[in-house]
Amino acid sequence: xxxxxxxxxxxxxxxxxxxxxxxxxxxxxxxxxxxxxxxxxxxxxxxxxxxxxxxxxxxxxxxxxxxxxxxxxxxxxxxxxxxxxxxxxxxxxxxxxxxxxxxxxxxxxxxxxxxxxxxxxxxxxxxxxxxxxxxxxxxxxxxxxxxxxxxxxxxxxxxxxxxxxxxxxxxxxxxxxxxxxxxxxxxxxxxxxxxxxxxxxxxxxxxxxxx
Numbered sequence: 001x002x003x004x005x006x007x008x009x010x011x012x013x014x015x016x017x018x019x020x021x022x023x024x025x026x027x028x029x030x031x032x033x034x035x036x037x038x039x040x041x042x043x044x045x046x047x048x049x050x051x052x053x054x055x056x057x058x059x060x061x062x063x064x065x066x067x068x069x070x071x072x073x074x075x076x077x078x079x080x081x082x083x084x085x086x087x088x089x090x091x092x093x094x095x096x097x098x099x100x101x102x103x104x105x106x107x108x109x110x111x112x113x114x115x116x117x118x119x120x121x122x123x124x125x126x127x128x129x130x131x132x133x134x135x136x137x138x139x140x141x142x143x144x145x146x147x148x149x150x151x152x153x154x155x156x157x158x159x160x161x162x163x164x165x166x167x168x169x170x171x172x173x174x175x176x177x178x179x180x181x182x183x184x185x186x187x188x189x190x191x192x193x194x195x196x197x198x199x200x201x202x203x204x205x206x207x208x209x210x211x
């Protein structure tokens with residue numbers, strides 16, 4: 001396998017092996033964050049009927065969000081998607097993969113496609129940094145890792161903090177709305193929109209080489 005050109009060549013030693021714990025970033029308790037995210041995930045219905053889709057209903061308030069940063073912008077997503085948060089690991093290229101997929105990573109012995117939020121949102125691309133994070137998500141069709149600059153923590157969202165995307169913009173398909181966090185605005189995203197059905201079909205074919 002070839003290592004992705006975006007990696008910067010300095011992170012090969014960070015592959016997670018089965019059962020290996022992630023290395024916490026200085027000053028942040030990632031062990032605690034990972035544990036909390038995982039415990040919250042276990043409480044959700046297996047059919048995900050209680051997933052928090054802002055554009056469908058407001059009846060699920062309050063909800064819990066995972067807040068993260070990319071290119072000096074803060075984003076949030078429903079915690080029910082989140083399996084765990086891990087440090088950046090080496091990304092391996094996957095020829096023929098969807099345009100928003102940076103490659104694949106080995107997380108605890110499994111091959112997981114990496115979705116770049118920069119590619120999804122048309123932000124400037126850059127190489128990997130050891131301070132980057134991967135948010136491991138459980139989507140309807142597969143597990144995927146979201147490549148972000150940093151993970152800021154968990155936050156509760158109440159109805160009064162929410163503005164639907166239809167009232168702002170729908171130019172980006174993954175944007176569901178805006179969450180007001182004091183003086184700050186969080187861009188709320190629907191992770192299921194990162195990959196289209198065609199993207200999933202393409203990944204199914206490309207990932208056969210790893211089976």
